[in-house]
Amino acid sequence: MMQIPFARPYLTGDEGEAVAKVIASGWLSQGPQVAAFEAAFAKRVGAAEAVATTSCTTALQLALHVSGVGPGDEVILPSLSFIATANAVRHCGAQPVFADIDPRTYNLDPTSAALAITARTKVIMPVHQVGLPADMDPFLELAERHGLAIVEDAACAIGASYKGRPVGSLGPLTCFSLHPRKVITTGEGGMIAVQDPAVAERLRRLRQHGMSVSDLARHSTDKLVIETYPETGFNYRMTDMQAALGLCQLKVLDQVLDLRRRLAERYTAALERIPHLEAPYDPPYATRTWQSYCVRVGPRAPVGRTQLMQRLLADGIPTRRGVMAIHKENAYVGEAAGLPHTEAAATEVLMLPLFPDLSFEEQDFVINRLADHVVAQAA
Ligand SMILES: Cc1ncc(COP(=O)(O)O)c(C=O)c1O
Numbered sequence: 001m002m003q004i005p006f007a008r009p010y011l012t013g014d015e016g017e018a019v020a021k022v023i024a025s026g027w028l029s030q031g032p033q034v035a036a037f038e039a040a041f042a043k044r045v046g047a048a049e050a051v052a053t054t055s056c057t058t059a060l061q062l063a064l065h066v067s068g069v070g071p072g073d074e075v076i077l078p079s080l081s082f083i084a085t086a087n088a089v090r091h092c093g094a095q096p097v098f099a100d101i102d103p104r105t106y107n108l109d110p111t112s113a114a115l116a117i118t119a120r121t122k123v124i125m126p127v128h129q130v131g132l133p134a135d136m137d138p139f140l141e142l143a144e145r146h147g148l149a150i151v152e153d154a155a156c157a158i159g160a161s162y163k164g165r166p167v168g169s170l171g172p173l174t175c176f177s178l179h180p181r182k183v184i185t186t187g188e189g190g191m192i193a194v195q196d197p198a199v200a201e202r203l204r205r206l207r208q209h210g211m212s213v214s215d216l217a218r219h220s221t222d223k224l225v226i227e228t229y230p231e232t233g234f235n236y237r238m239t240d241m242q243a244a245l246g247l248c249q250l251k252v253l254d255q256v257l258d259l260r261r262r263l264a265e266r267y268t269a270a271l272e273r274i275p276h277l278e279a280p281y282d283p284p285y286a287t288r289t290w291q292s293y294c295v296r297v298g299p300r301a302p303v304g305r306t307q308l309m310q311r312l313l314a315d316g317i318p319t320r321r322g323v324m325a326i327h328k329e330n331a332y333v334g335e336a337a338g339l340p341h342t343e344a345a346a347t348e349v350l351m352l353p354l355f356p357d358l359s360f361e362e363q364d365f366v367i368n369r370l371a372d373h374v375v376a377q378a379a
Helices: 014-027 032-045 057-064 084-091 112-117 134-148 195-208 213-221 240-251 252-269 305-314 341-350 361-378
Strands: 050-054 072-077 096-099 123-124 149-153 173-177 190-194 293-297 349-352
Touching: 014 240, 032 050, 032 173, 032 190, 032 240, 050 057, 050 195, 057 084, 057 149, 057 173, 057 190, 057 195, 072 084, 084 096, 096 112, 112 134, 123 134, 134 149, 190 195, 240 252, 252 293, 252 361, 293 341, 305 349, 305 361, 341 349
Parallel strands: 072 096, 072 123, 123 149, 149 173
Antiparallel strands: 050 190, 173 190, 293 349
16 A cells, blocks of 8 residues: 655755764854855845744844733734644743734735734734735734734745745744744744844844854954853754755755645646535735645535545645644633634644655545545545
8 A cells, every 4th residue: 555654854865974074173052054045034035134943943032032022011923823823822931822824825914914003012923824915014014003013923934925925024023933844844943034134133142042142253363252141031043964964955945846836736727526525715915835735625525624634644645734723722622713714724734744755646646536535425
């Protein structure tokens, strides 16, 4: 029986040598590779600067922190997101306020977000869910009108663009994930695209215990430097081994995006022939990354979403539920009600295997099993 992975990072074989070189150099953290990766990343996403962290979650926490978020503040975000989006708000001591999504894009709905604004709101946090850019213009206008900050959760969205502009160049602070299930990876890691160089400088201090001098600056001077700690910091440092891997991954990013798009288009063409299954909606303003491929199982389908996932698993095809509704998890239960589009999407959507070297043969097997389960049930 064919056994298909759900996701797999795209590695070319060059990474080992790049990482080994870093180890041989003896400079393992906060060194030249981290600086080079930050510069290359910033260039790729059209930001003035980029600041590397340990994950997207810690990137989000730092971005919220420099946006002034603290205890007593509220942050508006979609409940339909990975739970880390909300955890980052709580890690700042603030209150996540969940708004509903646009049922077609699964992204935060600007109208629902506007209704959630109170005197305590500090930040609106749109998520570019599974790599589809949120409709940013209404959020930027809303933030401007109400004097709020914007922090974007672009965990899955490196390489995506909105109205021709790359995600990372749209708002002041955009956070990316480099976890292996994302478009490109450093094993674990995150990056904040930053427009204001002064904010980037503060973020670099904050990720390094609040220390006034970076390791790179200290090593590149022969003058004695005694550092100070002007504010409470964190340890969210990326290593140079991770950064070397990240530089290799940036080189194949366009290839990864093309391979993912090609496979996504094949799924979409196939789904047109299978009743009850709905392919993702592609809004005209966005180019997405296809980090995941989401299928909606229609309410009148003869097989339910979860039952379908179970049957596919028995066929050797692992799937994942679609994006979760955070307010339905115990950690957040009771924090929101009346998010109908979020709740429907969380129960009706599943994700199919999609990764750059998924073969057409493997993909056809997924499509055929999917059709059999839905069509055979309907007959
Ligand atoms: C939307 C979103 N935000 C945040 C995260 C957290 O990323 P990391 O695991 O790098 O902290 C993820 C990861 O799945 C995500 O999908």
